Amino acid sequence: MNLDFVTDIFTWLAQTAASADPWQQGGVLLLAGAIPFIESYLGSFLGVIVGVPPALAVAAAVVGNIISTFLVIATASGIRDAATKNRASKRELTPRQQKIEKYLNRFGVPGVCLLGPLVVASQITAPALVALGAKRSSVYLFQTISIIAWGILFGFFGDVVVNWFM
Incomplete structure (x- = not known):
């Protein structure tokens, strides 16, 4: 992954959110939350840093992240169902899937x-879990908990940073 690309998007989102009207800032942060590797945690942090009220920053980034993650879970579920229909359970895993499967065996879906x-990114982890055969309801539940927890944690961190330096 090219980190310059993520940095450029993050910078653009920061400038857009900072210059937007208060009612538009939630939309910018919703978009930020939907972008892999920015997600709820950096979206929340970004919002608080540019002056969006923490509750709005966290809520918007979390909702954006949940929507995009749920869409990829649903898509991966449909693809997996179609691909495994009338087929034996033999499968070849990519190196990334092997790594996720190792952690799945060690920590389970919650971990x-x-x-x-x-x-x-959660938009990569979640469909990989489904593709590996994890129970969809567990993936939906624990991804939601994770997205909310990381969003709140980084929103709080952003608030601490703002209060420390301002």
Whole structure:
């Protein structure tokens, strides 16, 4: 992943959110939350740093992240169902799927969902879990918990940073 691209998007989102009217800032942060590797945590942090009220920043980034993650879970579920219909369970895993499967076996769905943002975007982790055969309802539940927890944590962190330096 080219980090310059993520940095450019983050910078554009910061400038757009900072210059937007208060009622538009929620939409900008909703979009930020939907972008992989920005998600609820950096979207919340960004919002608070540019002056959006923390509750709005966290809520908008979380909702954007949940919507995009749920869309990829639903898509991955449909693809997996179609691909495995009338087929034996033999499958070849990509190196990334092997890594996620290793952590799935070690930590289970809750652990992978909660710790996943430290390694890879939720929009990648969630469909990979479904593709590996994890129960969809568990992936939806624990991804939601993870997205909310990371959003609140980074929103709080952003608020601390703003109060420390301002």
